[in-house]
Amino acid sequence: MDDSRIFKECLIVSLRTNDNSLIRTIDRIYKSQDQIFxxxxxxxxxxxxxxxxxxxxNIHKIGQGPREYxxxxxxxxxxALADEKLSTRKPSE
Structure with missing residues (x-):
């Protein structure tokens, strides 16, 4: 199958990591105009x-308070909103 039927573009980007950005597993990648998530x-x-x-x-808001998961x-x-939408397991009420 021709890859161009599946992907709009293909880029190879070497991620420069530090102690705060060590990735264990990659479950999803999303590229916006100027960022990679x-x-x-x-x-x-x-x-x-x-x-x-x-x-x-990074986005990492573990806890049981407001706006945490x-x-x-x-x-x-x-x-359209230039905003992230998270699917989380919320704290029980």
Missing amino acids: ILDRSSDKIFIFDTYGKYQN ISLMDFYLDD
């Missing part, structure tokens, strides 16, 4: 890199 369910984090592979930040299941980016 990598879901690692084993650490309940979304790692954020620029398109050159430089680590920028017990575990991170999945995510998608809402391009």
